[in-house]
Amino acid sequence: MTEYAVALQKAVADRTAIDALDVPDLPTAYAVQRELRDAAGPLVGWKLGVTSRAKQAQVGVSSPVFGFLAGANALDIGEPLATSELIQPRCEPEIVFVLGRDLAGPHVTAADVIAASSGVAVGIEVLDSRYRDYKFTMADVVADNTSAGRFVVGTPVPAAGIDLRLVGVVLEKNGELVATASGAASLGHPAAAVAWMVRTMAADGEGLSAGDVVLSGGLTAAVPVAPGDVVVATIDRLGTLELGCS
Known part of the structure; x- marks a missing residue:
């Protein structure tokens, strides 16, 4: 295992942030991520990052990045987030796709993603960068599995008839409004972000x-x-999801 992967695993085990590793490039970063994936146990899915055009411009990249979801990091609905198990947790709302059938290939479109999905749901992702103060390069964050920490997914609903670009998104913390958005914040359409990931994975036969x-x-x-914090994510047509922190 590379020194990068070892350093990241140690940070997780010690629950202590480290300085950015200065991973040289994205191919190296994804190779490090694959090492961590191989050691993570059963996987339950995938996650995207840097999906907003504004964020891409801010960090100087032209496409999103992606990582894996380990089953060990899934939270059940109503299960509290044990913040002591993490380093510097942060929560954000997500539109979640649940695949009803396999989907692969270099020409997958957003329409293909919707057609292949058995449902869509509101989700809360708990980010937990292993780098001190969330300061890192794009290659660093990819190696760190795009800051994956924990996640919880609500009850899926059929995607038919829902324009996921236009659904309103509300994030609340302790009863106060924190942020609002629409589904279009993810690459113009959340299914387009997933389609990009599938096309990218196809190069590695995945x-x-x-x-x-x-x-x-x-x-x-x-x-x-x-x-003691409580975070609530609400997405029109998809529902509301609450996450308490202990």
């Missing part, structure tokens, strides 16, 4: 499998959380 959960990208800025 794809999505039936039953996979896909977090299609944060729709607002992520909010820091601590014990």
Whole structure:
């Protein structure tokens, strides 16, 4: 295992942030991420990051990035987030796709993603960068599995008839409004972000499998959380999801 992967695993185990690793480039970063994936146990899906055009311009990249979701990091509805298990947790709302059938190939479109999905749901992703103060390069964050921490997914609903570009998104913390957005905040359409990921995965002979959960990208800025906090994400037509922190 590379020194990058070892350093990131140690940060997780120690629950202590480290300085950015200065991973040289994205191909190296994805190779490090694959090492972590191989050691993570059963996977339940995938996640996207840097899906907003504004964020891409801010960090100087022209496409999103992606990481994996380990089953061990899934929270059940109503299960509290144990903040002591993490380093510097932050929560953000997501539109989540649940795959009803396998999906792979270099020409997958957003329409293909919707057709292959058995449902869509509101989700809350808990980010937890292993780098001190969330300061990193794009290659660093990809190696760190795009800051994956924990995640919780609401009850899926059929995607038919829902324009996921236009659904309103509200994030609340302790009863106060934190941020609002629309589904279009993720690459213009959340399914387009997932389609990009599938096309990119095809170069390595990979794809999505039936039953996979896909977090299609944060729709607002992520909010820091601590014990006692309650975060609520509401997305029109998809529902409301609450996450308490202990």
